[in-house]
Amino acid sequence: MKNIKDYNLEELKKELIDLGEKPFRAEQIFKWIHIDNVTSFDDMSNISLELREKLKKNFTLCIYKIIKKQESVDGTKKYLFDVLDGNAIETVLMDYKHGKSLCVSSQIGCKMGCKFCASTGVEFNRNLTSGEIVEQILAVQRDENIKISNVVFMGIGEPLDNYENVVNAIKIINNPKGLNIGARHISISTSGLVPKIYKLAEENLQCTLSISLHATTNEKRSMMMPVNNAYDIETLLNACKYYIEKTNRRISFEYALAKEKNDNLEDAKRLVKLLKGMICHVNLIPINKIENGEFTKSSNENIIKFRDYLNEHGIVATIRRELGPDIDAACGQLRKKEVKK
Numbered sequence: 001m002k003n004i005k006d007y008n009l010e011e012l013k014k015e016l017i018d019l020g021e022k023p024f025r026a027e028q029i030f031k032w033i034h035i036d037n038v039t040s041f042d043d044m045s046n047i048s049l050e051l052r053e054k055l056k057k058n059f060t061l062c063i064y065k066i067i068k069k070q071e072s073v074d075g076t077k078k079y080l081f082d083v084l085d086g087n088a089i090e091t092v093l094m095d096y097k098h099g100k101s102l103c104v105s106s107q108i109g110c111k112m113g114c115k116f117c118a119s120t121g122v123e124f125n126r127n128l129t130s131g132e133i134v135e136q137i138l139a140v141q142r143d144e145n146i147k148i149s150n151v152v153f154m155g156i157g158e159p160l161d162n163y164e165n166v167v168n169a170i171k172i173i174n175n176p177k178g179l180n181i182g183a184r185h186i187s188i189s190t191s192g193l194v195p196k197i198y199k200l201a202e203e204n205l206q207c208t209l210s211i212s213l214h215a216t217t218n219e220k221r222s223m224m225m226p227v228n229n230a231y232d233i234e235t236l237l238n239a240c241k242y243y244i245e246k247t248n249r250r251i252s253f254e255y256a257l258a259k260e261k262n263d264n265l266e267d268a269k270r271l272v273k274l275l276k277g278m279i280c281h282v283n284l285i286p287i288n289k290i291e292n293g294e295f296t297k298s299s300n301e302n303i304i305k306f307r308d309y310l311n312e313h314g315i316v317a318t319i320r321r322e323l324g325p326d327i328d329a330a331c332g333q334l335r336k337k338e339v340k341k
């Protein structure tokens with residue numbers, strides 16, 4: 001059966017026409033799904049009984065089950081969702097002064113193989129569909145009775161490796177007739193799939209692009225991130241420059257600081273040279289230790305020194321506040337799970 005949450009409004013109109021219905025019904029149904037967040041077609045009270053039966057026959061509403069919910073001392077909440085096929089994924093809810101931010105997963109597992117990330121540890125299973133991405137937001141909104149204001153594609157998976165579904169999910173959550181989360185409140189983070197960065201530049205979306213850079217020489221970056229063997233730093237930064245030119249949006253570079261790996265002054269100096277003249281921002285992440293990881297956190301003193309060096313040399317840099325490390329909900333700590341039967 002088809003997941004009705006996979007469709008953006010235009011596609012849903014076509015589906016309804018195929019069922020012999022008037023397209024305006026699609027708007028009503030879209031609203032029931034994304035604004036009222038119903039869990040049953042029977043709750044769609046302005047839809048005729050006959051059409052509700054047709055919908056039930058053709059579609060599911062894809063309602064996730066919460067297998068586990070953990071809460072950090074800092075208020076961050078981590079969900080383990082049963083995605084209804086024997087797999088489970090994690091989604092993290094963060095409470096900021098400016099609103100509720102949700103970190104969503106885009107794939108079940110990840111192919112990228114970054115050495116410092118827990119999502120690498122488990123075999124890749126499959127892409128999530130657009131509806132399965134959107135349902136993470138809807139499920140958390142139902143559970144907490146809140147409205148999510150920001151979405152970051154920074155959970156499990158490489159969003160640009162699931163390009164079509166991620167872009168369609170953004171179109172769905174963007175729609176003012178649905179969740180209405182503005183593109184400027186959505187961030188996509190990528191390990192650096194260069195052809196997809198060029199493609200994304202053409203989409204005319206206003207979302208923020210974050211690039212996981214993490215190193216300043218190809219030798220170091222290839223050791224940490226195998227994707228660098230396919231697209232090296234220079235190729236990646238050229239794509240970033242094109243993206244900035246095309247979209248007029250500033251790029252955010254993520255740089256996880258690991259003790260004695262990429263955190264000395266020479267690295268900071270090279271980073272300044274690489275990013276000079278680009279409209280960008282550097283997000284420094286104190287690296288989170290993962291099981292069997294050879295990477296450990298840089299000292300606080302060093303992290304501050306690194307930040308100050310960048311700021312003093314014309315690169316705007318901030319240190320990302322660590323959220324939820326006690327429940328393994330922080331950057332790089334999410335992983336695919338199996339549903340225990």
Ligand code: SAH
Nearest residue numbers: 117154158189190191212254287288331332
């Ligand atoms: N695959 C995408 C989305 C993941 S976003 C990407 O690579 O960008 C999660 C961010 O956390 C990325 O910048 C990732 O590189 C970073 N990260 C991974 N493992 C980490 C760890 N152990 N400590 C801190 N950050 C980590």
